[in-house]
Amino acid sequence: MNWAQLTELIKTKQSFLCVGLDSEIDKIPAHLRNTEDPVFEFNRSIIDATLPFTVAYKPNLAFYESRGIEGLNSLKKTMDYLENFRTECFTIADAKRGDIGNTSSQYARAFFSKAASGFDFDAVTVAPYMGEDSVSPFLAFEGKWVVLLALTSNKGAFNFQLNEDTSGTALFENVLKTSQSWGSKNNLMFVVGATRAEMLEKVREIAPEHFLLVPGVGAQGGSLSEVARYGLNKDCGLLVNASRSIIFASTGTDFASKAAEEAKKMQEEMSLILRNAGIVS
Amino acid sequence: MNWAQLTELIKTKQSFLCVGLDSEIDKIPAHLRNTEDPVFEFNRSIIDATLPFTVAYKPNLAFYESRGIEGLNSLKKTMDYLENFRTECFTIADAKRGDIGNTSSQYARAFFSKAASGFDFDAVTVAPYMGEDSVSPFLAFEGKWVVLLALTSNKGAFNFQLNEDTSGTALFENVLKTSQSWGSKNNLMFVVGATRAEMLEKVREIAPEHFLLVPGVGAQGGSLSEVARYGLNKDCGLLVNASRSIIFASTGTDFASKAAEEAKKMQEEMSLILRNAGIVS
Numbered sequence: 001m002n003w004a005q006l007t008e009l010i011k012t013k014q015s016f017l018c019v020g021l022d023s024e025i026d027k028i029p030a031h032l033r034n035t036e037d038p039v040f041e042f043n044r045s046i047i048d049a050t051l052p053f054t055v056a057y058k059p060n061l062a063f064y065e066s067r068g069i070e071g072l073n074s075l076k077k078t079m080d081y082l083e084n085f086r087t088e089c090f091t092i093a094d095a096k097r098g099d100i101g102n103t104s105s106q107y108a109r110a111f112f113s114k115a116a117s118g119f120d121f122d123a124v125t126v127a128p129y130m131g132e133d134s135v136s137p138f139l140a141f142e143g144k145w146v147v148l149l150a151l152t153s154n155k156g157a158f159n160f161q162l163n164e165d166t167s168g169t170a171l172f173e174n175v176l177k178t179s180q181s182w183g184s185k186n187n188l189m190f191v192v193g194a195t196r197a198e199m200l201e202k203v204r205e206i207a208p209e210h211f212l213l214v215p216g217v218g219a220q221g222g223s224l225s226e227v228a229r230y231g232l233n234k235d236c237g238l239l240v241n242a243s244r245s246i247i248f249a250s251t252g253t254d255f256a257s258k259a260a261e262e263a264k265k266m267q268e269e270m271s272l273i274l275r276n277a278g279i280v281s
Numbered sequence: 282m283n284w285a286q287l288t289e290l291i292k293t294k295q296s297f298l299c300v301g302l303d304s305e306i307d308k309i310p311a312h313l314r315n316t317e318d319p320v321f322e323f324n325r326s327i328i329d330a331t332l333p334f335t336v337a338y339k340p341n342l343a344f345y346e347s348r349g350i351e352g353l354n355s356l357k358k359t360m361d362y363l364e365n366f367r368t369e370c371f372t373i374a375d376a377k378r379g380d381i382g383n384t385s386s387q388y389a390r391a392f393f394s395k396a397a398s399g400f401d402f403d404a405v406t407v408a409p410y411m412g413e414d415s416v417s418p419f420l421a422f423e424g425k426w427v428v429l430l431a432l433t434s435n436k437g438a439f440n441f442q443l444n445e446d447t448s449g450t451a452l453f454e455n456v457l458k459t460s461q462s463w464g465s466k467n468n469l470m471f472v473v474g475a476t477r478a479e480m481l482e483k484v485r486e487i488a489p490e491h492f493l494l495v496p497g498v499g500a501q502g503g504s505l506s507e508v509a510r511y512g513l514n515k516d517c518g519l520l521v522n523a524s525r526s527i528i529f530a531s532t533g534t535d536f537a538s539k540a541a542e543e544a545k546k547m548q549e550e551m552s553l554i555l556r557n558a559g560i561v562s
Contacts, residue, residue: 171441
């Protein structure tokens with residue numbers, strides 16, 4: 001899915017919601033536990049329930065890898081199921097990869113080449129620590145996206161990301177500036193945590209046109225209106241992720257309808273934001 | 282495997298060689314391609330041939346993930362095979378993971394919890410960008426290790442890792458300093474690329490006692506004697522990785538014996554280094 005298609009999808013659904021499929025097996029509703037693949041059954045129900053309100057799905061690989069090959073099978077089935085809705089949602093492998101050039105090429109195949117790996121995500125999250133040649137192999141895949149970590153939503157972001165260099169530029173700002181020569185707004189997004197919404201203003205000064213993937217709304221405490229206030233650009237340019245607050249809204253048999261309710265609430269708030277900004281009418 | 286056991290193993294084998302199992306399927310010798318699992322057959326032969334000269338094996342996950350679930354099966358079989366040699370080698374998942382706290386906990390299970398994932402590595406490589414809470418969940422696993430990226434061997438290391446903050450401290454030095462409060466020499470190592478051997482002197486000033494995992498010797502051009510000159514400490518404190526120069530020393534039917542030859546050459550050079558330094562007699 002390219003920039004124009006994603007932007008159009010946002011306008012059509014009046015939503016910039018990304019649902020994080022962080023489907024931790026211990027939190028899956030009890031009544032699904034006896035099915036053949038509880039995590040896939042859970043994901044399928046969550047997708048069916050939330051698709052009208054959602055423009056992107058973002059499984060975090062950790063929650064699948066923690067169950068070894070069985071977990072990867074759940075992920076594979078989930079992504080195969082999402083192929084039925086290719087024009088209705090964008091898909092992000094939240095994997096935070098990055099390695100030396102020839103190795104990152106292998107990771108790119110892992111997420112982008114269906115022929116090689118069976119997976120065909122639209123985008124993958126990448127860590128910037130190893131620099132350009134760790135990122136560019138992903139950008140070499142036509143029509144695919146890198147979502148580069150800039151300012152994350154966790155406490156550990158303070159350890160290094162906010163450190164300023166001799167010219168007063170924080171590391172995350174340096175990442176935003178430097179990486180813009182590696183890709184364009186058409187294949188490069190940035191992760192900026194909602195828990196630092198006021199920093200979005202600074203981010204928008206450096207990267208006015210790029211999509212920002214904003215985690216941390218919901219369970220992590222970030223505010224959607226604050227994120228929109230500082231992060232929205234003229235085409236929207238935001239994907240706001242919520243995971244636990246939607247997928248684990250209920251742990252009972254009504255988990256899917258409760259997830260839909262939570263997603264709908266966010267979509268309605270987003271619709272209002274988009275209308276107030278004149279992005280949709 | 283703990284610090285004392287690893288150090289003893291180095292002295293016994295008179296080697297600090299780590300073999301990188303970057304077993305790219307397109308480079309596997311042709312005569313193995315018709316076996317049921319060419320990558321596993323290749324790895325098993327490489328392990329059998331190099332074990333006398335090697336103290337550690339380091340599969341890079343990218344080369345397995347690029348083949349999807351089939352690739353993960355090859356890795357699983359390889360690691361199951363290595364369990365036969367638990368006291369004879371240390372194992373490192375070169376995965377360069379790192380995420381917010383509860384997610385990193387899931388990654389830790391993926392690599393350290395046999396019950397959860399089927400994998401039971403001694404160590405995993407972790408990227409430091411997201412800071413303390415992205416690293417500490419790995420360190421919470423008793424007897425397991427984090428190998429934290431500090432200064433990598435690739436060109437992209439210049440983008441951010443060498444940037445100095447207002448106090449003149451480069452990012453990689455800051456990572457070395459800050460992370461020492463997260464773990465000890467008993468569960469925390471650092472990646473320092475051999476392509477910048479002279480920087481090892483600076484690294485040793487900051488982290489005199491920690492093990493350093495040094496990639497970049499061999500195909501990437503780093504020199505073993507330079508690495509030892511600046512990186513060795515009184516107990517050795519080094520694991521030097523070579524991948525392609527050993528495992529792809531030949532692409533013919535003699536690939537295993539040629540790999541053994543290359544590993545033996547490095548072990549002999551390492552033995553001399555250890556004797557000259559008085560670490561073994």
